Amino acid sequence: MADNRFNPHKHEENEDWLMSYADMITLLLSFFVLLLSMSHIDPVKFEKVQGGMARDIGKHQTAQPLQELKTEVGQVLRGLKLDDDKVSLGSDQRGLVLEFDAGTFFEPASAKLKEELVPALSKLSETLNSPRYSAFQIEVQGHTDDTPVNTPTYPSNWELSSARATIVVRTFIQYGIDPTRLAAEGFADTRPKVSNHDVTGRPLPVNQAINRRVSVHIFPR
Incomplete structure (x- = not known):
């Protein structure tokens, strides 16, 4: 006859993967936030670069x-x-x-x-x-x-x-x-x-x- 009794230790073992998955998601989110912060475009600098390129093209x-x-x-x-x-x-x-x-x-x-x-x-x-x-x-x-x-x-x-x-x-x-x-x-x-x-x-x-x-x-x- 099968043992259907609840085993709390077994339940904790089955949920270990959820913690690993959550850690992975957190790391991925942190990674993308870091990429986004590194790729932030300064509008003032962008306008200067764009203007310089336009002047060079105009001179040519x-x-x-x-x-x-x-x-x-x-x-x-x-x-x-x-x-x-x-x-x-x-x-x-x-x-x-x-x-x-x-x-x-x-x-x-x-x-x-x-x-x-x-x-x-x-x-x-x-x-x-x-x-x-x-x-x-x-x-x-x-x-x-x-x-x-x-x-x-x-x-x-x-x-x-x-x-x-x-x-x-x-x-x-x-x-x-x-x-x-x-x-x-x-x-x-x-x-x-x-x-x-x-x-x-x-x-x-x-x-x-x-x-x-x-x-x-x-x-x-």
């Missing part, structure tokens, strides 16, 4: 078109056979810098363009209107030397430098460049490339001529 995407544009603009200038002392092509941190000698392309103390500059602006507009360069901004800056000007139209070098930059912008618009890509600024004599005077204070005509300029800055928007 604009570097080649910028170099191509510089090559094309250089070809335009060579085709016009302009002397190096009248126009120069360089670059800065933002992009290309095209500088025109104000004394060559403008009447003295005036913002009236000489005919010699018109073909250059026309050809340059054709290049800048290419779909490849539609994402580039064009900023025109006017600069003077420190010789005072005082006429009814231009009471100071501020008005003169601004007017020269503006007439170049208006010429670009006439040749079809989208006005939203353009900006005009006048700096008078506040940003000279070289000193207008020697150490004794005497004017340096050659340096003053260098400082009289209109610069066209072309850079990605």
Whole structure:
């Protein structure tokens, strides 16, 4: 006859596996919590990394078109056979810098363009209107030397430098460049490339001529 009597020791032995199972579950939960804490993403750091990657990609995407544009603009200038002392092509941190000698392309103390500059602006507009360069901004800056000007139209070098930059912008618009890509600024004599005077204070005509300029800055928007 079978023994159906309850044995408390046997019951405890049968429940041992439950304790082992519970321990295993606890360990697994602890392990996953540890993994989760280690993989926590800092939103600030993530944004910085993401922003850095975006900037690197952006630089890579604009570097080649910028170099191509510089090559094309250089070809335009060579085709016009302009002397190096009248126009120069360089670059800065933002992009290309095209500088025109104000004394060559403008009447003295005036913002009236000489005919010699018109073909250059026309050809340059054709290049800048290419779909490849539609994402580039064009900023025109006017600069003077420190010789005072005082006429009814231009009471100071501020008005003169601004007017020269503006007439170049208006010429670009006439040749079809989208006005939203353009900006005009006048700096008078506040940003000279070289000193207008020697150490004794005497004017340096050659340096003053260098400082009289209109610069066209072309850079990605």
